[in-house]
Amino acid sequence: MQSLSPLSGCFSAFFARSRRRVQRDNPSSSVRETEPVPSAPSRSIIDHPTSKEHPPCWSPCCDFSSKGGGLWSPVSQLESPPSYSVSQRGTDSNTDISVVSTIEQTLDSLDAKLRELSLDLHEIMFEEKYAHDLLTGFLSEQGFQVTRHYLPELPTAWRAEFSFGVGGRVVGVNSEMDALPGIGHACGHNLIAVSGVGVALSLKAAMEKHKISGKIVLLGTPAEEAGGGKVILLERGAYNDMDVCLMCHPSPGEPHSASIGPTIAMQAIEVEFFGHSAHAGAAPWEGTNALDAAFLAYSSISMLRQQLKPDHRIHGVIQGKDWSPNGKAAGMATSCSVDLKTELPYYDLRQNTVLAQYFSDVVSARYGVQTTDAALPVIHPAFAIPTLPHGGNHTPAFEKAAKTQKAHEAMMAVTKGLALTGLRVLNDASFLSQVQTAFTLDSAGKPTS
Numbered sequence: 001m002q003s004l005s006p007l008s009g010c011f012s013a014f015f016a017r018s019r020r021r022v023q024r025d026n027p028s029s030s031v032r033e034t035e036p037v038p039s040a041p042s043r044s045i046i047d048h049p050t051s052k053e054h055p056p057c058w059s060p061c062c063d064f065s066s067k068g069g070g071l072w073s074p075v076s077q078l079e080s081p082p083s084y085s086v087s088q089r090g091t092d093s094n095t096d097i098s099v100v101s102t103i104e105q106t107l108d109s110l111d112a113k114l115r116e117l118s119l120d121l122h123e124i125m126f127e128e129k130y131a132h133d134l135l136t137g138f139l140s141e142q143g144f145q146v147t148r149h150y151l152p153e154l155p156t157a158w159r160a161e162f163s164f165g166v167g168g169r170v171v172g173v174n175s176e177m178d179a180l181p182g183i184g185h186a187c188g189h190n191l192i193a194v195s196g197v198g199v200a201l202s203l204k205a206a207m208e209k210h211k212i213s214g215k216i217v218l219l220g221t222p223a224e225e226a227g228g229g230k231v232i233l234l235e236r237g238a239y240n241d242m243d244v245c246l247m248c249h250p251s252p253g254e255p256h257s258a259s260i261g262p263t264i265a266m267q268a269i270e271v272e273f274f275g276h277s278a279h280a281g282a283a284p285w286e287g288t289n290a291l292d293a294a295f296l297a298y299s300s301i302s303m304l305r306q307q308l309k310p311d312h313r314i315h316g317v318i319q320g321k322d323w324s325p326n327g328k329a330a331g332m333a334t335s336c337s338v339d340l341k342t343e344l345p346y347y348d349l350r351q352n353t354v355l356a357q358y359f360s361d362v363v364s365a366r367y368g369v370q371t372t373d374a375a376l377p378v379i380h381p382a383f384a385i386p387t388l389p390h391g392g393n394h395t396p397a398f399e400k401a402a403k404t405q406k407a408h409e410a411m412m413a414v415t416k417g418l419a420l421t422g423l424r425v426l427n428d429a430s431f432l433s434q435v436q437t438a439f440t441l442d443s444a445g446k447p448t449s
Contacts (some may be wrong), residue, residue: 045071089360091420096427099210102420106205107198113138114194115408122189124181125223128156131177133199135220137158144218151236154229158220159238162204165213169432171422172217172242173199176224186399188250188385189224190413197246198415203422214426217242226268228344243432244355244377244425246418250402250411252392253384258354258363258371258414260381264311268343271297271303273336293336294318294441350376354431354438355421363417369410377439379421383414 060201091100117138121131125179132148136158144160151157156177175196176189185191200218207214219238239245253259273294278287298316305314356379363369371381385407391397401407424431 021061091366094425095424096210099206099423100420102206102209103202103423104416106202107416107419110201111412112199117197118190118194118408119403121177121193122179122184125178125225125227126156128177128222131193132156132158132220135175135193137154137219138334139197142400151232154222154232156222157229157233160200161215162220162286163215164207165211168214169243169426170215170217171203171425172219172239172245174230174245174247175218175220177220178223178225180225180394184399185402186227186395187393188398188402188407191407192247195411195415195418199246199419199422202419203426204422207426212426220298224360228346230447231346241378242376244435246422247380248408248414248418249380249382250385251382252387255384255386256369256383258383260351260371260379262351263349265348266346270337270341270343274339276337288335290336323419349380350442351379352435352438354435355379358424359417359421362420363414367416369413371404371416377435381414383410386408
């Protein structure tokens with residue numbers, strides 16, 4: 001196996017803040033609040049042949065950097081979680097195969113519609129008005145109770161719920177929607193949006209047909225390329241009633257593969273330098289040059305980057321008055337005043353090992369998707385779609401890849417795996433108890449198996 005560092009992404013903000021459990025019928029569930037503790041499970045990919053059609057192409061997903069083990073640092077001491085006895089049929093022995101068939105048949109029947117929805121999304125962060133109306137309208141037609149314009153500060157957020165029976169567990173699902181300015185869905189959030197819809201609809205069908213008590217909550221999460229949509233939703237209590245939350249994200253990679261690993265935290269800083277104007281020919285000595293301060297800060301940080309450890313990243317861009325890394329020293333050197341503003345912090349994403357193992361077993365055995373193993377219990381696999389070398393997330397090549405039929409097919413396979421993982425949570429209280437135990441240990445910085 002080839003060792004690889006964990007992918008990062010715009011999902012690095014995922015469930016950044018205090019985690020809260022809501023006690024229900026499961027006695028092992030309890031209220032808990034804790035700050036995230038860094039973790040760095042290793043990642044590896046199962047070798048299989050490549051081809052000219054699908055050249056291997058690994059690059060960071062979405063924004064900043066990867067974290068922990070892999071090419072540059074020692075393998076984590078965390079042990080692998082136990083396997084959950086997925087049989088050759090691709091499910092655990094406690095799951096009725098007829099329920100699995102209902103989920104798969106539902107998703108197969110939705111295939112063309114999900115493809116249509118995916119290709120019809122195009123708006124950038126905080127402007128997902130059409131996506132909001134399109135997706136909430138469709139879900140309302142499918143029998144979900146929909147809350148449009150879910151938060152005043154996030155008017156393009158939405159919430160769709162379906163409940164069946166009495167009691168049971170709550171499975172949450174995320175649908176991201178936003179594109180990138182200028183290059184469209186070069187991070188594939190169109191695929192994430194419809195994957196969430198597919199998971200929710202297939203679980204609803206299974207609950208209705210097979211009399212499974214529980215609740216599905218699908219959140220439309222705006223502003224995931226920047227702006228921290230999920231962080232705002234989390235702080236406002238949108239995730240409080242969920243036992244687990246599921247989603248996926250496209251990335252470059254080997255064909256028919258997915259990865260499950262952590263991402264690092266991220267803090268954006270806006271630095272503004274203020275100079276003083278003067279006549280360049282008559283009295284240049286009377287001026288102070290804010291542009292010089294910006295370039296001096298950029299150059300100083302750039303020289304520092306080669307000494308940074310592999311689990312740290314610094315990126316900067318000069319964009320008029322907007323710039324992000326630290327520049328106090330540069331301001332002093334050029335006699336400019338400096339204003340630093342910190343933006344919404346993105347904390348690290350950490351996968352729940354029990355959910356991850358079950359998802360890995362299911363998609364590998366049932367759909368031939370090889371996985372690389374790795375707030376509230378979450379799973380957020382990155383699934384590979386075919387793209388060109390150096391055509392990873394946030395490139396024009398990836399934007400083209402995210403619209404292809406093969407990308408759609410990869411998304412559908414992973415969506416089935418997520419739906420079956422959600423089904424296991426709804427069906428099996430002891431499985432959820434193991435999920436929660438792994439979450440508690442991980443929150444305390446302890447091995448999860």
